[in-house]
Every structure is written in C-alpha cells, then in structure tokens.
Amino acid sequence: MLALLLGAPGSAPARGSDTVSARTRAFLDAVAAYDRDAYDEAAAGFERLARAGAPSAKLYYDLGSSYLKNGNLGRAILWYERARRLAPRDPDLAYNLAYARKLTVDRAEDGGLRWGELLFFWSAVLGDGALRWAAVVANALFWGALAVRRLRPRRGWSYAASVVGGLTLLLLATVGYRALVARHDRAAVVVTPEVAVRAGLSDDTTELFLLHAGATVDLDRIEGDRARIRFSRGKIGWVPRGAVQTIRKVEQP
Amino acid sequence: MGQTTPEDTKAVFRNTLHAGMTAAALSLLLVWAVPAVALTARALVDRTRVGPNDVLGLTVEVEGGDGTVDTSGILDFDVQGRGRSSSVQIVNTHMTRRIRYQYALIPKRTGTLTVPPLPVVDGQDLTHTDPIVVTVAAAAASPHRVQDVVVEADMPRAPLYVGEQIGYTFRVVAAVKLYDASYQEPDFDGFTAVKLGDPQAHTEVVNGRRVTVTEIVYLLTPQRSGSLTVGPAVLTCQVAVEGTRSRRRDPLGMFDDRFFGRVPVTEKVLRTRPTTVDVLALPSAPKGPVRFSGLVGTFSLSASLHPATVSAGESATLTLSLEGLGNVDEAGAPPVAAPDGFKVYPDHPETDTRVTPEGTRGTKRFKYALVPTRAGAFELGPFRVVTFDPEQGAYRTLTAGPLTLTASPGNTSTAAVPALPMGVPEEPGPVVRKRAVETTGHDILDLHRGLDALTPVRTPETAGFAFALALPVILFVGFRWITTRRRQKPTPGERMARRARDLLAEVRRVGLAGKGASLLHRAVVSAVLARSGREGEALTYDEVRDELRNTGLPVDAIGRVVDLLSRLDAARYGGGAGGTDLLTEGEQVVKVVLGGRKS
Numbered sequence: 001m002l003a004l005l006l007g008a009p010g011s012a013p014a015r016g017s018d019t020v021s022a023r024t025r026a027f028l029d030a031v032a033a034y035d036r037d038a039y040d041e042a043a044a045g046f047e048r049l050a051r052a053g054a055p056s057a058k059l060y061y062d063l064g065s066s067y068l069k070n071g072n073l074g075r076a077i078l079w080y081e082r083a084r085r086l087a088p089r090d091p092d093l094a095y096n097l098a099y100a101r102k103l104t105v106d107r108a109e110d111g112g113l114r115w116g117e118l119l120f121f122w123s124a125v126l127g128d129g130a131l132r133w134a135a136v137v138a139n140a141l142f143w144g145a146l147a148v149r150r151l152r153p154r155r156g157w158s159y160a161a162s163v164v165g166g167l168t169l170l171l172l173a174t175v176g177y178r179a180l181v182a183r184h185d186r187a188a189v190v191v192t193p194e195v196a197v198r199a200g201l202s203d204d205t206t207e208l209f210l211l212h213a214g215a216t217v218d219l220d221r222i223e224g225d226r227a228r229i230r231f232s233r234g235k236i237g238w239v240p241r242g243a244v245q246t247i248r249k250v251e252q253p
Numbered sequence: 254m255g256q257t258t259p260e261d262t263k264a265v266f267r268n269t270l271h272a273g274m275t276a277a278a279l280s281l282l283l284v285w286a287v288p289a290v291a292l293t294a295r296a297l298v299d300r301t302r303v304g305p306n307d308v309l310g311l312t313v314e315v316e317g318g319d320g321t322v323d324t325s326g327i328l329d330f331d332v333q334g335r336g337r338s339s340s341v342q343i344v345n346t347h348m349t350r351r352i353r354y355q356y357a358l359i360p361k362r363t364g365t366l367t368v369p370p371l372p373v374v375d376g377q378d379l380t381h382t383d384p385i386v387v388t389v390a391a392a393a394a395s396p397h398r399v400q401d402v403v404v405e406a407d408m409p410r411a412p413l414y415v416g417e418q419i420g421y422t423f424r425v426v427a428a429v430k431l432y433d434a435s436y437q438e439p440d441f442d443g444f445t446a447v448k449l450g451d452p453q454a455h456t457e458v459v460n461g462r463r464v465t466v467t468e469i470v471y472l473l474t475p476q477r478s479g480s481l482t483v484g485p486a487v488l489t490c491q492v493a494v495e496g497t498r499s500r501r502r503d504p505l506g507m508f509d510d511r512f513f514g515r516v517p518v519t520e521k522v523l524r525t526r527p528t529t530v531d532v533l534a535l536p537s538a539p540k541g542p543v544r545f546s547g548l549v550g551t552f553s554l555s556a557s558l559h560p561a562t563v564s565a566g567e568s569a570t571l572t573l574s575l576e577g578l579g580n581v582d583e584a585g586a587p588p589v590a591a592p593d594g595f596k597v598y599p600d601h602p603e604t605d606t607r608v609t610p611e612g613t614r615g616t617k618r619f620k621y622a623l624v625p626t627r628a629g630a631f632e633l634g635p636f637r638v639v640t641f642d643p644e645q646g647a648y649r650t651l652t653a654g655p656l657t658l659t660a661s662p663g664n665t666s667t668a669a670v671p672a673l674p675m676g677v678p679e680e681p682g683p684v685v686r687k688r689a690v691e692t693t694g695h696d697i698l699d700l701h702r703g704l705d706a707l708t709p710v711r712t713p714e715t716a717g718f719a720f721a722l723a724l725p726v727i728l729f730v731g732f733r734w735i736t737t738r739r740r741q742k743p744t745p746g747e748r749m750a751r752r753a754r755d756l757l758a759e760v761r762r763v764g765l766a767g768k769g770a771s772l773l774h775r776a777v778v779s780a781v782l783a784r785s786g787r788e789g790e791a792l793t794y795d796e797v798r799d800e801l802r803n804t805g806l807p808v809d810a811i812g813r814v815v816d817l818l819s820r821l822d823a824a825r826y827g828g829g830a831g832g833t834d835l836l837t838e839g840e841q842v843v844k845v846v847l848g849g850r851k852s
Contacts (some may be wrong), residue, residue, distance in 0.1 A: 008776065010348075014654065023707055024704055026383045027704065027707055031700060033700055034700055044771075052708030053707065053709065054710070055709055055710050056315070056706055056707060056708060056709050056710060057707035058701035059701075059706045059707065061700075061706075062701055062706060063700075065699075065700055066700075068697060069697075086710045087710075092698045092699075092701075095697070095698055096697040098699050099695070099696075100697075102824065104705070114527055127710065128710075129710055132718050135718075135722070136718070136721045137723060139722050139725055140724075140725045141722075142725075143725035143726060143728070143729040144725065146729060147728075147729055147732050147733075149738060150351055150732070150733065151736070153475075172722075196739060199379075210374070233321050233323070233374060234321055234322070234323025234325075234372050234373075234374045235323065235372070236280055236374065236379065
C-alpha cells in the first residue's frame with residue numbers, strides 16, 4: 001500500500017498487452033535505426049516514446065545520443081540534461097554529456113555563488129526518488145528507535161535515535177531544497193544552431209550577442225513568441241521562443 | 254551631587270529612542286528624496302597609442318547603480334582586473350554615486366585594436382560604454398625602449414627521443430632596474446620539468462651597455478612522441494620611465510628610488526615565443542635475453558669484486574656501477590646470473606648524481622654481498638644493460654665482466670642452506686618506462702538497449718510522501734499512549750469502582766441468598782467510596798449521605814441509595830433473601846452512583 005501511495009503519477013498503467021508490446025516494438029525499432037546509423041529515425045522514435053510516457057532517464061539518454069549522432073547538439077544536450085535530473089550519478093550519461101559540452105561553441109560563464117548549492121553540495125548525488133525514499137526510511141527508523149527506547153531506556157538507543165533523527169532532518173531539508181530548486185528551475189537549452197539575442201521583442205532591435213546550440217540559459221519570462229533569457233550576469237536579451245526549450249518541463253504532444 | 258533617579262533613567266532612554274527614530278526617519282527621507290538616476294557608464298583609457306609590450310589602463314565609470322561590467326567581449330587584449338573604487342558626490346542636494354572598475358589590458362597583436370562597447374548590468378537595467386580604438390605600434394610608442402628589457406627562451410630544437418633529457422633556459426636581459434617583477438612559468442605540456450635551483454644572475458656588457466642577465470633553467474624530459482610545444486614564459490614588471498628624473502631637485506640621485514615614490518614607472522608584460530620540438534618515439538627494443546632498461550642517454554657499465562678470493566662461507570662484495578649522462582637515477586639493478594652454491598644479499602643502491610642543463614650526470618652503484626657455500630672457482634657475469642643512445646639513435650648493450658671469485662675450503666656449515674635466487678634486482682624484472690595512455694579516438698558511449706529504459710522513474714508524490722512521513726509518527730503516538738496507560742497505577746476511586754463491579758458480578762452469579770445481600774451491600778458502599786475517590790470498607794448511613802452530597806449526587810438519588818442499604822441490612826440481619834428487585838435496584842443504584850466512572 002505504501003508503494004502504491006508513493007508511486008509516481010502518470011505511470012502509464014498497463015492497459016493490455018497490445019499497448020505494452022507497442023511501446024516495446026517502438027523502442028526496439030528505434031534502437032535498430034540507431035544501429036544502422038539512421039539517427040534521425042532513431043531520435044524520432046525515442047522522442048515519441050519520451051513524450052508519451054513517464055520520465056525515464058535511460059530513454060532520455062538514448063534520445064540525447066541519437067540527436068548527438070545526428071548532429072543536433074542543442075537537443076542532445078537538452079535531453080541529456082533532462083536525464084541528468086533523473087539520474088545524476090549515471091556514469092555513461094556523465095560521460096556523454098561532458099562529451100557533448102565540449103562540442104559547444106559558447107564558453108559557460110560563472111553565474112556567481114549559489115548558497116543553496118554550497119549548503120546542499122551533496123544533493124546532486126541522489127535523484128529525487130532515491131532522496132525521498134531515503135528520507136522515508138530514515139524517518140521510519142527514527143520513530144522506531146524512539147519506540148524501542150521507550151521500551152528499553154538505554155543510552156545506546158537514545159544515541160541511535162539522535163543520529164538517525166539528525167540524518168532524517170538533513171534528508172528532509174535536502175528534499176525541501178530540491179523541491180524549491182525544481183519549482184524555480186528555469187534552466188533552458190538553445191536548440192537552434194545559432195540564435196541572435198536581441199534587445200527587444202522584434203528582429204529590428206539591436207543584436208546584443210549570439211548564442212549557439214547547447215548553450216544553457218535561464219528563461220526569465222515569455223511574451224508572445226519571444227522569450228527573455230539570461231546567459232550570464234551581463235548577458236540578457238530576447239530570443240524567439242522556439243530557439244530555447246526548458247529542461248524541467250517536457251511538453252506533451 | 255545629586256543621584257540619578259528612575260525618572261532620569263527613563264528620560265535618558267526616552268531621549269535616546271527619540272534620537273534614534275529621528276535619525277532613521279531622516280535617513281529614509283534622504284534616500285527617498287534622492288531622485289533615481291538612470292544607469293550610465295563610460296570607458297576611459299590612459300592612452301590610445303601604445304607599444305606591443307605596454308600595458309593599457311582601462312577604467313569603466315558607472316553611475317546610477319552598482320553595475321557589473323562584462324569584459325568578455327574584449328578580444329584584442331588580455332584583461333586583468335585591478336580592483337574597484339567608489340565615491341559619492343553631492344551637488345545642490347543631488348547625490349551621485351560613482352563606481353570605477355579598473356583593468357589592465359595587454360595587447361595581443363600590433364595594429365589597430367578595439368575595446369568594444371562593454372555591457373554594464375544592474376538588475377534589470379542595462380547600458381553600454383562607447384567603443385575605444387587603440388593603436389599598437391610595431392615599434393615602441395612609449396618613451397621607453399624595448400631593448401632595455403628582453404626575455405628569451407633557449408631550448409634545443411633538434412628532434413628528441415622520448416625520455417631524452419634536455420635543458421630549457423628562461424633568460425631576462427635587462428639594461429635598467431626592474432620593479433615588482435613576477436614570473437609565470439611556461440606550460441610544459443608533454444614534458445616532466447625539474448627546475449634547477451634558484452635564478453642565477455650575472456652582469457655583462459652588450460654593445461657598450463651594462464646589462465643584468467638572469468636565468469632560470471629547467472631540465473625537461475619528453476614523455477610522449479609527437480610535436481610538443483613549450484608555451485611562452487611571461488615576465489611582468491615595472492620599469493622606470495627614462496628621462497623623468499629631476500636632477501635639480503635631487504642632484505645626488507639619493508632619493509631617485511621608487512621607495513621614495515619619486516620615480517615614475519611603466520608596466521611591462523614580456524613573453525617568450527613558444528618553442529616546438531619534434532619528439533621521436535623510441536624504436537622497437539632489441540629482442541634478446543636482456544630487455545631494454547629504460548635508460549636514455551650515454552652510459553658506461555663497470556663491475557668489481559672485492560675481495561676476489563675468499564673462504565667458503567665468507568662474503569665478497571660485487572659492485573656494478575652505471576655511470577653517464579641521462580636518466581641514470583632511474584636505473585634499476587642490472588640482471589645478474591650466478592652459479593649455484595651462492596648466497597646473495599643485495600644492498601641498497603647508492604646514487605651520486607647532479608642535475609645539469611644537459612641532463613642528470615653521475616653514477617649509480619648496485620652492491621651485492623656474495624657468500625659461496627662451497628670451495629671452487631666461480632665465474633660471475635658478464636653483466637649486461639641495454640640502453641638507448643639518442644646521439645646515435647640506436648640501442649646499446651653495455652657489458653661488464655665476467656669476474657672470477659675463488660672460494661677456498663672453509664666454514665661451510667651453512668652450505669646446506671640453498672642459495673637465494675641470484676640477481677634479485679631492486680625491482681622484479683627489468684625496468685620498463687611507463688608512459689601516459691594516449692587518447693586515440695573520441696566518441697560517445699553506446700545506448701541503453703535494455704527494455705528497462707521504458708521503465709519510468711518512480712518518484713514519491715508529495716501526498717504519498719507526506720503520508721509516508723506521517724505514518725510512523727502516528728504509530729509512535731499511539732504506541733506511546735498505550736504504554737503510558739499501562740504504566741499508570743489505578744487510583745483509589747478506580748480500584749473501588751472495579752471492586753463494586755466485581756461484587757455486582759459475584760452477586761449475579763450467586764444470587765441474593767446467603768451472602769448475596771452482603772455482597773450487594775459491599776458493592777453499593779464501594780460505589781459510594783469510588784465516587785469520593787477513596788478506599789474503605791464500611792460507611793454509616795450519615796457518612797453515605799455526606800459522601801454523596803459532597804460529590805454532587807441529587808438528593809433523591811441519595812435517598813434511594815440509603816434506602817437500598819437499609820433494605821439490604823434488613824435482608825442480611827433479618828434472615829431474608831430479599832427479592833430480585835433488590836438486585837435490580839442495586840445494579841441501578843451502583844450505576845447511578847458511579848456515574849459512568851471506568852474502573
């Protein structure tokens with residue numbers, strides 16, 4: 001019952017063997033397309049699966065790899081970043097993402113000190129799911145230790161309860177921090193080969209600087225078909241909405 | 254003198270509070286009264302015509318906000334930040350705050366260079382400075398001649414072999430005094446670099462001018478083959494500007510020292526040219542019983558035995574000496590083959606080397622204590638070492654020996670002990686030079702091909718997560734309540750109430766005949782005592798009335814209780830059993846008296 005309550009929404013329930021096998025067939029077709037170097041076909045297949053189903057780090061990784069092989073650096077990094085938020089410790093993903101970032105043109109600029117990342121420097125080690133599960137287990141252990149201590153009031157159980165309690169607080173604070181970050185996560189990736197960042201909402205306004213595929217920006221706000229982005233502290237401007245895509249939100253078809 | 258009264262203290266406190274509030278209000282008023290100034294910025298340079306080794310000073314002044322200057326767009330210069338300062342100016346009640354950011358710009362080339370418009374951001378505000386055009390002349394445009402300070406890098410250009418040691422010399426030739434000199438080492442990517450001691454300086458006369466030559470020497474060893482580049486070494490210093498000394502003010506020249514702040518200086522950044530050398534891989538090592546030792550250079554091998562004649566059971570010392578120029582300090586013990594019947598005790602090798610610009614020069618000695626376990630004449634060696642001679646571009650096999658050791662009959666009591674394997678080198682096997690693993694290809698890793706890629710990541714939803722966190726708390730609270738209840742001792746009232754109920758149950762079981770009336774009587778009395786919260790056995794009618802009155806039981810109910818007790822006494826002492834109505838009446842009375850109290 002606990003597992004059901006903790007299960008993620010949007011997980012497509014099995015509606016029948018036809019649906020499951022259709023997804024499996026689609027996945028295997030995409031893999032086969034990748035193997036015969038039809039990377040655009042593989043990317044299209046993986047993307048249909050990604051947008052239609054629940055989040056999967058491995059599927060996003062495959063999609064990113066297909067785009068990268070197909071020469072679409074921006075979308076490759078976009079999907080790698082989406083996978084990284086689900087599986088921050090995947091070594092293959094880390095390698096491929098680092099590889100892709102080396103191909104980007106624009107040098108990343110320092111966005112300044114982020115206190116949250118400094119205080120919760122360990123938060124990137126675990127994914128959201130693992131972090132929450134760890135908090136649930138630690139919390140249960142804490143109250144269990146308190147219950148045992150009540151039956152057998154010994155110093156060892158008090159110490160154990162204190163340690164586990166501290167760990168629980170730490171995990172809960174980290175979960176809270178991650179939720180806060182996710183809520184305000186406006187990171188986006190430039191998906192077009194090149195985009196001119198302008199001072200205003202039309203192409204007549206002054207071009208301030210250029211960004212290229214794979215550059216990571218913050219999406220400030222959207223007005224009509226334009227989006228205001230921030231690349232670094234000194235580089236802000238407007239781009240066509242379609243030139244950037246947010247990492248956190250996967251648009252459904 | 255009068256004493257401070259409480260009224261005085263209150264007055265002081267009141268006045269302090271008033272003064273503080275007034276100051277805060279004035280500050281706020283001042284802030285609000287100052288009209289908001291739009292963000293503006295301008296860029297200034299100290300000159301627009303410089304030499305290739307001159308440093309250009311750039312100042313960006315920002316008004317109307319803190320502003321952050323983005324210098325990443327400056328491509329024609331290397332940019333070094335030199336700090337910031339701020340000032341406040343009040344003119345006709347208008348307060349202006351100005352921030353100055355200072356930078357040092359080092360030109361990357363000669364010609365016409367541009368400092369582009371620099372964006373300055375303050376929150377939502379954005380402004381740009383005007384562009385600045387600077388001319389960098391090929392000849393020095395500064396009043397100071399370039400030849401007064403020259404930097405050079407000296408390194409052999411001939412092709413090298415991997416492992417071949419060479420010297421690299423950074424040299425500064427200065428005809429004038431240098432101040433605040435700082436040196437940045439070049440990038441020795443692909444080499445191991447050993448700095449040879451402290452910088453060495455000497456004076457020379459060049460073209461009639463006395464110059465100071467300062468040298469820093471490194472010993473480099475290429476670690477991989479290919480075209481390797483040693484990056485530029487950079488010297489940053491300040492040089493006195495010639496012709497600015499005022500002799501009339503200081504005829505003795507005693508105070509013309511920067512210490513006294515009287516000598517104007519100009520900053521210089523000098524770089525050497527990068528040096529590229531071709532490094533050849535060593536050819537395939539020769540096949541044979543002796544493997545390549547890893548030594549690159551010119552070496553010789555010698556062997557000695559002392560004494561050459563011993564008695565069996567006595568030791569002689571075998572010394573193998575490797576001498577030459579190259580990585581002799583990395584040499585491992587040469588392999589040694591000895592006949593059976595020897596005990597061998599290797600000693601720690603001795604190294605006598607010094608590092609020179611040509612390479613490591615010296616000798617490394619390997620000593621062994623040899624103990625023959627039987628008499629006879631034994632041949633030791635020959636001893637061989639395979640090295641690579643970069644001058645000839647070929648491998649050489651160095652040979653020493655053989656040597657003859659004669660053992661006369663003597664104390665061989667230990668001869669039964671088998672000899673250790675001879676020639677135990679410092680390291681097992683020949684020394685093989687390790688080299689860095691080179692990357693030979695670039696690609697991403699393969700797909701995740703398993704069907705688990707279709708399995709979604711399960712993340713606990715917020716409601717379920719909160720429930721999972723709350724559940725142990727709820728269980729613990731319930732557990733705590735249960736254990737607390739169990740630990741509590743019943744009160745006297747609770748004990749009496751339980752006794753009343755137990756007695757009632759007994760009466761129901763045995764009936765009113767016999768002792769049933771007594772039991773019922775005791776049950777009613779127990780109920781009265783339970784209501785009062787005390788323990789006891791018997792009560793008079795008056796005590797019953799008092800107890801029930803004090804605990805708030807209505808008068809009619811009190812009468813009912815006393816009446817029942819009276820009837821029960823009659824049944825007890827009168828010999829009658831009483832009717833079932835007595836039992837029914839007794840149950841009702843007990844229930845009324847207990848009033849819902851739980852035992």
